[in-house]
Structures are given as structure tokens and as C-alpha cells.
Amino acid sequence: MDVQAQIDQYLLGQPEPKRNDMQTLHRTMLTLMPGCRLWFLDGRNSDNKVVSNPNVGHGVQLLKHAGGKTREFYQIGFSANTTGISVYIMGIKDKKYLAETFGKRLGKASVTGYCIKFKALNDINMEVLEAAIRSGLEVQGDKD
Numbered sequence: 392m393d394v395q396a397q398i399d400q401y402l403l404g405q406p407e408p409k410r411n412d413m414q415t416l417h418r419t420m421l422t423l424m425p426g427c428r429l430w431f432l433d434g435r436n437s438d439n440k441v442v443s444n445p446n447v448g449h450g451v452q453l454l455k456h457a458g459g460k461t462r463e464f465y466q467i468g469f470s471a472n473t474t475g476i477s478v479y480i481m482g483i484k485d486k487k488y489l490a491e492t493f494g495k496r497l498g499k500a501s502v503t504g505y506c507i508k509f510k511a512l513n514d515i516n517m518e519v520l521e522a523a524i525r526s527g528l529e530v531q532g533d534k535d
Contacts, residue, residue, distance in 0.1 A: 446470035480527035
């Protein structure tokens, strides 16, 4: 199954209204990052053990690990969680940046170093979320 089919299957498996919100997020990402590389991570490690929620990623960046090893990973991602949706803006070095720059204007959301969590899209200001995503892409050099 190709990545887009895996994403579609994952999104269709979500209950409403979360499904619609996640489909809207996916379309928004594709508009903000046309032609980007798509990712679907099923949340399992190499031993097939569940270690995270499944997530959808967009774009590509090179992560550098201690010891000099590197690996590709997505730039922007999202996943369903027990109370709503998490959006991940990867590669931001300043862990206070998202909260300080966008937190108060987002609406009903919690913001950590790289994650924005909210219950539903109608709880947040979508224009501010899009600005946070665009800002994250700029910080990363807008690599696909």
C-alpha cells in the first residue's frame, strides 16, 4: 500500500468529527507544502511494539543525532490523540519559540517545544496555526 493510501486509511479510521478535522489538516499541509514528501508512521518500532500514536508527516529534513549519525524525518506532522489532535513542527531549536510566538493567539491549545495539541479545529485559530507551520518551515530552511 502506498503512503497516500495508508494516510487515507488512517484518516478514515478516525471517529467524526476528528476525521474531518484531520482531513482538513492534511489538505492544509498539502496546500502549504505542495509536492512535499508524505510519511505515514504506524507508531511501531522495529520490534513491532507500539511506541507512539500513528502519525502523518509532510516534507523532509535531515536529523542529526549525537555521535554524528543522521536520518531523514518529516518536517510537519500530525496525529490523533486521546483528547484530540497533535500537530508537530519539527526542527525548531528554541523550545520556547512556538509557545511564546503563537501560544496565546492559537486559542484553546497547549503548546510545547514542537507540539501544538487541541481538541478540535474549531477550538483554535487556523490562521495562527498556519502561520506557526510556515514559521517552522522557514526556520528549517523550507526543505522538501
